[in-house]
Amino acid sequence: MYYRKFLPPPHLLSYIECFYIWETDFLHNPILVESPPSGFCSMVFNYQQSYQVISAKHQSQFISTPQSFITGQATKSYQLQLQGQIGMVGVVFKPSAIASVFGLPMYEFVDERHDLRAVLGKEIETIEAKIQDCVSHTKRIEVLSNYFSFKLLRAELKNTRIDYAANLIGEQNGLVNLSELIDDMFVCRRQFERQFLVKVGVSPKYYARVRKISHLCKVIASKRWNIDDWQELIFQNGYYDQAHFIKEFKSFTGKSPSFYLKNNIELAHFLDS
Template sequence: MLYNKLKPSAAFLPYVNSYFFWEDSTPRTVPFEAESPPNGYTAFVFNYGDPYEVHQPEGVYKTSPAFVAGQATSSYRLVLPGNIAMAGIVFKPAAINSIFGFSIRHMKNRRIDLESLLGPEILTIPEQLAEAAGLEEKKGVLEEFLMHQLNTRNVKMNFVDEAVELMIQHKGRINIQELADQLHVCKRHFQRSFLQKVGLNPKEYAVLLRLGNVCNLLIHQQEINWHDVILDAGYYDQAHFIKDFSSFIGRNPSVYYKFNKELLSQLNR
């Protein structure tokens, strides 16, 4: 099972966080299941393998060949019964709105078919990905699509794009009023614009970033110092940390850590 992430070329750095590619043709008698926590990013996902399901509190989404994944505020589970072959563009949090003009606030915890938003020509992307040989060629398919969009659309970036970058740099540990003051906008206008472009309000997004950083630490660290983890997330009370983590992620921190160690070992095979 191969899961790879690639950084975007320089021209796309203002808009794209990364690309992912996940492929596995191993025969299986039971579906492979993977859990993913909220991470603060939105994505275009192109599936050129067998259809699969996304299970989340709002219900089950049966994947199409091309869809947009909005902001998630809780963990979701992928149930993949057959051949796994997919690629995705992980956008900077405000970039989908900046490029395409979609109202991201209505995509919270949802997946929407891209054909309904961009037309049937978007379905050529998974076909091209299936035919492409190697990661760099597949990356080229995604960047050719993006370049066409940037050249033909009226891209509108504003203070929200800058605000999100600052929040990510601070791992969500930032005062919202001070951030609005730094960007010279009133707090109410900042909150409205942020919700429209990112899909969450600034306070909710800041908490998500803090906990998303914790999830990343729990997955990739061999040994965990819980005291340091809690402080790094901006919490000074263990009970408050556990309550927020369990609410967003759906598991308490220690259970999440044990569960995802096994998952990571499978993805890296």
């Protein structure tokens, strides 16, 4: 398995978290991996075989991903089934960046993977063709970097208060006092929440919960915490007691923390990233 992240050029840092290349080769038995919600949206371009996914909206069956697709916020853990030669290049966006650059209402993309051709039109066919013709990972990243640089130039964007708030919640892994944040920005709470929903896809409160769980699952997958460390983990991630922590964890992953610790097949564990 090959997985590598690439930082965007400086002029894209306000909008793109990272680019990545992911390649796998499971010619015989398929492998099933899972991922908790991350708090980020993305665009993915498959240049080899596509894979299948079960999300919160399609819990009973695997859905094949389009060749190129956009993903909105995930509200629960989801599963990927990988088989054959998988190759993709992806763009992980800052929480409100897709809405800013492309003018898309992100609440329409929650827990979904929509065909990019249907969303953005024929320009995506050109990008797909360029990616297919690339002979190196660097060239694939360059194609996407040039495309988003062009889109950003045409949009002539300026960061808004919603962008600032969403980025802060993401960077702080959800450990933000939302009431104080709204007061500091001198905005109407109802207006703030409405605009946040459009640009991010979920409410500010729910987004903070997602970022906390995302960070927590990454810690568990990477450090393999012992059961004796739960109290420290709970305190570090802003949960006020163990019962609240367990309830919140189950609501996003469907599993108890102890079961997840012993049996998780999280994507981050496979990728070691």
